[in-house]
Amino acid sequence: MATTTESKLTKTTFPVEGMSCASCAGSIESMLRSQEGVQEANVNFAGKTLQVAYEPEKVSPEQLRETVQEIGFDILVEKKTQEELEERQAAALTKLKRKTIVAGVLALPVFVLGMFFHDTFAWGNWVSLLLTAPILLWAGQRFFVGAWAQAKHFRANMDTLVALSTGIAFLFSLFNTVYPEFFLSRGLMPHVYYEAVAVIIAFILLGKYLEENAKDRSSSAIKKLMGLQPKTVRVIRNGSELEIKIEEVQVGDKVLLLPGERVPVDGEVVAGTTYVDESMLSGEPLPVQKQAGDMLFAGTINQKGSLQLVARKTGGETMLAHIIKLVQEAQGSKAPVQKLVDKIAGIFVPIVLVIAVLTFVAWLIVGGEAYLSEALLSTISVLVIACPCALGLATPTAIMVGVGRGAENGILIKDAVSLERAHKADVVILDKTGTITLGKPSVTDVVWADETVAQERLEQLFFSMEAQSEHPIAQAIYTFYREKGLQALQPASFNSLTGLGVEAVFEGTRYYSGNEKLLKQQHIQVPEHLLQAARQLQEDARTVIFFADATQALAVFAVSDPIKPASAEGIKAMQEAGLEVYMLTGDNQQTAAAVARQVGVAHYKAELLPNDKADFVKKLQAEGKVVAMVGDGINDAQALATADVSIAMGQGTDIAMDVANITLMRSDLMQVAGAVKLSRATVQTIHQNLFWAFFYNVICIPVAAGLLYPFTGFLLSPMVAGAAMALSSVSVVGNSLRLRGKRL
Structure with missing residues (x-):
């Protein structure tokens, strides 16, 4: 759980439990936004997190939790370590796996009896009933609990669709098993659909299990970053050496560090000399010599000698923690396109319910009681196949993987808006000193x-x-x-x-x-x-x-001021990516011309003040350009704030990094082109996901309703509908995971 406070407003991220689709996320958001004292609430369905901004004097985290629990979900307001959260997630995944296996094992004989021996054994329906009941009431319990919690607030989500479809099919089958004479006396067969109920729940649980596994992989970047921090630390207190948990280290503690160990905190070396691998921060493979007076950062690796350092920043204050927080917040944020998707998902389930009712009524109007079975099967298929999970996963999974992929490559993206906006950039402005050059005469x-x-x-x-x-x-x-x-x-x-x-x-x-x-x-x-x-x-x-x-x-x-070794190559990569590159500097004309010539920049302006740089950004924007500004110093902050996309070099000032949408940890211009490529690939993936999610529903719902039946005699089985629904969600997550292999 991460928290920041601005004046009287507290911004907090809570883990969320119990969500099953995008409509769940929408329900949580709307309920919380109606709560007094809550200014904003955003749920990341893929990341299972809630970002909420609230006034603590008006509403407490416990009250937020009670509001969420009313509609069948839960948020963890108690502070949990990442390890504890992972244990909870692992336990939930194990429970889901167990239910999936049991449902699958029980569904198999029900399927065989229903499909191949439904007229062979007189007691077949009773066996199917006994096998289907635990699938419905135990393995599928979550759907009914969730649907009831939503119904109490006149809401509907995926749980509603699954509960209605399987519940109706089960009750209809139970009635025909116990009292078959009702339909026999009317010249109709008392059909049962236990196999549909059992297989639908088994398929949906399997899909959810595969989906959760895939979503877990999409947050692998956070786990890698978390793994950079040791769990225990050796400190000297009152003249004695103690081994304590990382959470117990205090500022001012003297920490002992042996060769091969990771640095646990940000601190200053007070004794010893060594070489430290800082590649996780700088990207440079060569170790850096450290001696008394030098700073060490959490997550880096001590290679040679033994050291003593005094802790200056611990816990959430370290640079590593700051990076992790940035990545978590970015992964949990929403891209602008997601807002439209959320609105669609919010009204999608009610629309599906209306379509299901119309499907049932249409079948009865056209065919009468003789088509009761077809009406029922078509209605169930519509309810099952129309789950909005794929819609809900389309954007957040791509954002999570994209932000994580950037973090693994030293590109820290502040939020989803920044990641989405960067793909539109057609002009890149570079500061000279510290950006193209080293900034050290x-x-x-x-x-x-x-x-x-x-x-x-x-x-x-x-x-x-x-x-x-x-x-x-x-x-x-x-x-x-x-x-x-x-x-x-x-x-x-x-x-x-x-x-x-x-x-x-x-x-x-x-x-x-x-x-x-x-x-x-x-x-x-x-x-x-x-x-x-x-x-x-x-x-x-x-x-x-x-x-x-x-x-x-x-x-x-x-x-x-020497030009960075990778500057010319980085600028060339930007130009090859279709970006127009400008260099702005406060230096003299002669120096600017020489540097521009050496790095291959055709457009440059010299002897500019900070406000001149910002004015130039506005000038390009007035011409219809989408401007990305790259800088590292206080003098760049104004232009960075003015630009459409602001990129700060990681070795620059804190002010530049605070203003920037994207921070390059390696201060390497090659990463600018990499950030733009990542943005383009992520947005392309989002568009692909949304296309297939919408296309899937547009095509499948009419087919499930029986549109093809008058022409081909084809009627979609509810079991096939369940498999298709599960596959659609897994395919969207799988498509997003392809970003992990994107070369930047």
């Missing part, structure tokens, strides 16, 4: 005026000057030389020259570090080959820093 080139001079000493002096500066470029140079192991010296004097660079004195000699304007101001000579090198580096979109003494330039250094 670094030294790329060093050119010395004289290769014969003592470079080590000069490098140390240059490094010492940059160590005094807080400029981002100076920090890049400082990092470059610190990694080489250089030690900074303390200058005799140091001065920052605004807009030019810095100057410092070491052992009586004055040195300068800065741009070409600084050198001209100080009348410092620059060798021609050094000047040419600087011009070439600037053309390649690199920032150039000169290092000089009081008389001449000694070297030129180039700093740039």
